[in-house]
Amino acid sequence: MHPSNVIRGRTTRLLAGRHILVGVSGSIAAVEVPKIVRELIRHGADVRAVMSQEATRIVTPEALQFATGHPPILQLTGNVEHVTFLGPGEDRADLYLIAPATANTISKIAHGIDDTPVTSCASVALGGGVPILVAPAMHANMGQNPAVRESLDRLRSWGVGVVSGAAAEGEEKIATPEEVAAAVLHRIARGPWLNRKVVVIAGAAREPLDSVRSLTNESSGATGIALATQAYYRGADVELWVGALQVPVPPFLRPTHWQGVQELLALAASRRADLTGAAAVFVPAALSDFTVERTPGKISSESHPTLSVTFRRAPKVLPELRKLAPAPTRLVAFKLLAGDGEARLLSASKELARDSGADWVVANDVSAMGAPSTAVLVLPPRGPARWIRGAKPDVAGEVLESVGRGLEVPGRDPATKEPRAPRGSRRRPPVRPARHPTARGPR
Numbered sequence: 001m002h003p004s005n006v007i008r009g010r011t012t013r014l015l016a017g018r019h020i021l022v023g024v025s026g027s028i029a030a031v032e033v034p035k036i037v038r039e040l041i042r043h044g045a046d047v048r049a050v051m052s053q054e055a056t057r058i059v060t061p062e063a064l065q066f067a068t069g070h071p072p073i074l075q076l077t078g079n080v081e082h083v084t085f086l087g088p089g090e091d092r093a094d095l096y097l098i099a100p101a102t103a104n105t106i107s108k109i110a111h112g113i114d115d116t117p118v119t120s121c122a123s124v125a126l127g128g129g130v131p132i133l134v135a136p137a138m139h140a141n142m143g144q145n146p147a148v149r150e151s152l153d154r155l156r157s158w159g160v161g162v163v164s165g166a167a168a169e170g171e172e173k174i175a176t177p178e179e180v181a182a183a184v185l186h187r188i189a190r191g192p193w194l195n196r197k198v199v200v201i202a203g204a205a206r207e208p209l210d211s212v213r214s215l216t217n218e219s220s221g222a223t224g225i226a227l228a229t230q231a232y233y234r235g236a237d238v239e240l241w242v243g244a245l246q247v248p249v250p251p252f253l254r255p256t257h258w259q260g261v262q263e264l265l266a267l268a269a270s271r272r273a274d275l276t277g278a279a280a281v282f283v284p285a286a287l288s289d290f291t292v293e294r295t296p297g298k299i300s301s302e303s304h305p306t307l308s309v310t311f312r313r314a315p316k317v318l319p320e321l322r323k324l325a326p327a328p329t330r331l332v333a334f335k336l337l338a339g340d341g342e343a344r345l346l347s348a349s350k351e352l353a354r355d356s357g358a359d360w361v362v363a364n365d366v367s368a369m370g371a372p373s374t375a376v377l378v379l380p381p382r383g384p385a386r387w388i389r390g391a392k393p394d395v396a397g398e399v400l401e402s403v404g405r406g407l408e409v410p411g412r413d414p415a416t417k418e419p420r421a422p423r424g425s426r427r428r429p430p431v432r433p434a435r436h437p438t439a440r441g442p443r
Contacts, residue, residue, distance in 0.1 A: 026054025
């Protein structure tokens with residue numbers, strides 16, 4: 001077995017059965033391509049590579065063959081590889097990823113110049129409506145060149161997605177393998193979450209005690225970040241509202257921050273349109289049951305050898321979210337108990353659903369707080385509850401699959417039942433068996 005098959009699908013299976021063609025142009029960032037390829041394979045993809053001559057001076061074809069499990073395309077031959085992999089036919093790629101995309105390659109594609117295997121593949125993909133992503137990598141001054149910026153804008157206007165990396169050390173660096181893989185997943189996602197708005201409210205509430213201290217809890221926010229990430233992978237338009245976190249937010253998610261319960265309620269009221277327009281609102285945030293009166297400035301330990309704090313019951317957030325986002329928005333509440341057993345988890349979930357108006361309740365024990373894995377009891381609107389166990393990203397994916405059942409799959413033509421063209425691309429012609437262009441007979 002080739003080593004690429006050992007890691008296939010280790011992260012998710014969302015790209016299983018999908019074919020990705022990676023175009024490698026001549027930037028020093030080409031040394032990162034094997035990592036990008038392996039990340040795509042970890043999501044289940046079958047990956048092939050096409051290289052410009054300049055790229056072979058930086059990363060060897062053998063390295064790309066090892067990474068993909070296939071010999072890379074180094075030149076176009078009588079087998080018309082650019083048509084075979086990006087023209088109509090059963091071997092057609094689901095997406096063409098150009099990584100790294102140099103200033104030279106970007107500008108050539110934008111002006112219809114086909115003088116390398118990488119740019120010729122882009123020409124066929126653009127003409128046939130195959131989704132394209134480019135991951136630029138170049139010196140910062142080249143990135144600010146008006147001609148390059150104009151070329152990128154032209155590609156965007158044609159539906160080409162641009163996966164930007166960090167600007168550092170005078171360079172516009174290529175995006176990380178995780179960022180590139182997330183962009184690929186998001187661009188060719190399928191299923192009920194495609195193009196749906198999803199709001200995820202994550203993290204721990206912080207109730208300010210004075211200007212420098214606050215009362216909070218032990219939630220890491222990992223479950224909420226996992227839910228937002230998995231929803232993005234599935235093509236959702238994700239709104240992430242975060243309190244205190246102990247885990248990083250992936251760069252492809254743009255969080256809106258809140259601190260305490262009152263601040264969250266104010267945020268929800270100001271963003272009512274986002275809530276009512278959402279297919280689902282997930283609330284794994286660890287919200288405060290109590291608030292305290294904030295003391296101006298900093299409480300002095302010298303003048304307070306002891307300190308008494310009066311707790312007041314905090315307003316309930318879930319019923320307010322239900323008012324702001326009535327059906328058909330699916331409200332998914334989360335319930336945390338401390339060592340009370342399965343029977344109590346189930347009864348508490350039913351109580352929460354009744355009292356808050358939540359459609360779904362996901363319940364777990366306090367032992368999962370801060371841990372990499374979890375076990376949750378999922379109570380649907382109808383039918384029996386069931387357990388989902390595993391790493392938090394895997395559990396988040398299964399929760400999304402459960403909640404998404406019954407949502408009409410978007411992007412499907414009701415007349416033909418065939419999928420519409422991917423976002424930002426032209427309609428793709430019907431897939432026919434691949435054949436060499438010299439083959440005779442009706443097409």
